[in-house]
Amino acid sequence: MELVVIRHGETQANAEGRYQGALDIGLNESGQRHIARLADEVVATQAPFDRLLASPLLRTRESAAILSRQLGLPVELVPAFRERDVGLFEGLTQVEARTRYPELWARNITRRWAESPPGGETIDEVIARVSQGLTELVSTMQGERILLVAHGVVAKVIRAVTMAGFDDFFEWQLPNGGMLSVRLSLADGGPLRFSRPLDGGD
Numbered sequence: 001m002e003l004v005v006i007r008h009g010e011t012q013a014n015a016e017g018r019y020q021g022a023l024d025i026g027l028n029e030s031g032q033r034h035i036a037r038l039a040d041e042v043v044a045t046q047a048p049f050d051r052l053l054a055s056p057l058l059r060t061r062e063s064a065a066i067l068s069r070q071l072g073l074p075v076e077l078v079p080a081f082r083e084r085d086v087g088l089f090e091g092l093t094q095v096e097a098r099t100r101y102p103e104l105w106a107r108n109i110t111r112r113w114a115e116s117p118p119g120g121e122t123i124d125e126v127i128a129r130v131s132q133g134l135t136e137l138v139s140t141m142q143g144e145r146i147l148l149v150a151h152g153v154v155a156k157v158i159r160a161v162t163m164a165g166f167d168d169f170f171e172w173q174l175p176n177g178g179m180l181s182v183r184l185s186l187a188d189g190g191p192l193r194f195s196r197p198l199d200g201g202d
Contacts, residue, residue, distance in 0.1 A: 001137065001138055001141050001142055001144055001145075001146065001183070001184045001185070002144075002145045002146070002181065002182075002183055002184075003146045003158070003181070003182050003183075003184055004049070004145070004146070004147050004148070004179055004180070004181045005146060005148050005149075005150055005154075005155050005158055005174070005179065005180040005182070006038070006063070006067070006147065006149050006150070006178070006179050007149075007150065007151060007152055007155055007174045007175065007176055007177060007178050008027070008031070008035075008057075008059040008060045008062075008063040008149060008150070008151065008176065008177075009027045009028075009030075009031030009032060009034050009035040009038075009059070009062070009063050009125055009175075009177055010027065010028055010030050010031035010034060010053075010176040011025045011026065011027055011028055011031060011059050011134075012025070012028045013025050013091070014028075014176055015028060015030070016093065017093050017094065018091055018092060018093050019086050019089045019091065019092055019093075019097070019110075020059075020083065020090065020091075021083055021085045021086040021087075021088050021089070021090045021120065022057070022082070022083060022084075022085040022090065023090050023091060024057055024058045024059075025057075025058060025059055026058045026059055027059055027062045027063065031059070031063070031078075031176065031177075032062070032066070034176065034177045035062075035063045035066045035067070035177060036066055038067075038177050039066050039067045039069070039070040039071070040070065042067065042070065042071070042147075042196060043070050044070065046119070047145060048145065049071060049073060049145045049146065049147045050140065050141075050144040050145050050146065051073065051076060051096050051144060051145075051146045051147070052064060052067060052068055052071060052073040052074065052076065052146075052147050052149075052199070053074050053075075053076050053077075053078050053081070053146060053147070053148045053149070054075050054076070054077055054078070054081075054148070054149040054150070054152050055077070055078065055079075055081045055082045055083065055149065055151060055154070056077045056078075056082055057082055057083060057151070060149045060150060060151065061075065061077070062179075063149045064149040067147065067149065067151065071147070073147075075126055078148075079131060080129050080130060080132060080133025080136070081130060081133055081148060081150045081154050082150070082151070082154075083150075083151035083154060084120070084121050084123070084126045084132055084151075084153040084154075085116075085119070085120045085121045086110060086116065086117050086120045086121075087116055087117035087118050087119030087120025087121075088100075088101060088104070088117045088118050088119055088120070089101070089117045089120070090120075101117070102120075104117055106166065107185065111123075111170055111195060113197075119161070123153075123196075124196070126153060126154075126157060127157050127160075127161065127196060130154055130157040130158060130161075131157070131161055131192055134158065134161070134162070134184065134192065135169075135185065135192070138184040138185065142185075152173060152174060155174040155178075155180055156169055156172060156173070156174070158180065158182060159172065159174075159180055159182070160194060160196070161192045161193065161194050161195075162182045162183075162184060162192065162193060162194075163193070164194070165183050165193075165194040166194060166196045166197060171195070181187060
């Protein structure tokens with residue numbers, strides 16, 4: 001199975017450098033235009049897709065709807081691929097998060113595997129959720145080309161567990177409207193090749 005991941009178009013929170021997480025924010029005008037151009041490019045340069053999947057959050061649904069019109073495929077929502085919830089940090093810029101929650105910021109709380117800002121998800125929880133979603137895909141969609149509209153952290157996890165490992169997990173970033181392609185197979189016992197470091201650190 002080939003899985004192509006597209007990160008949703010830009011939102012105003014992206015433009016302002018804010019944590020979005022589980023906030024249900026739609027695309028801004030720039031994001032809408034970018035995804036419309038990308039949809040034309042996908043139709044012109046990519047082989048046909050069999051399924052179009054998306055996270056249930058508004059920014060991914062809006063991006064997927066634009067792609068859907070061009071590809072002629074219905075959008076299927078998959079909750080496993082929603083963005084990481086960062087709790088108290090949601091809606092804040094990094095400067096605001098550092099100012100309001102200096103102790104959490106000093107601990108680099110968003111980059112700890114087993115901890116998170118209060119009310120949020122840990123990275124370990126997101127890895128488990130996304131990995132389960134990948135396992136279900138590869139179990140039911142073998143031989144298909146799948147287009148998934150998702151999020152930045154989700155793309156990081158998919159890349160890490162299927163092809164790249166976790167060494168550059170915090171440095172690598174898929175930009176808004178960027179594409180990542182991975183191949184998944186049950187031949188080697190499942191789609192997941194890498195597990196994150198076990199040191200529990202940051």
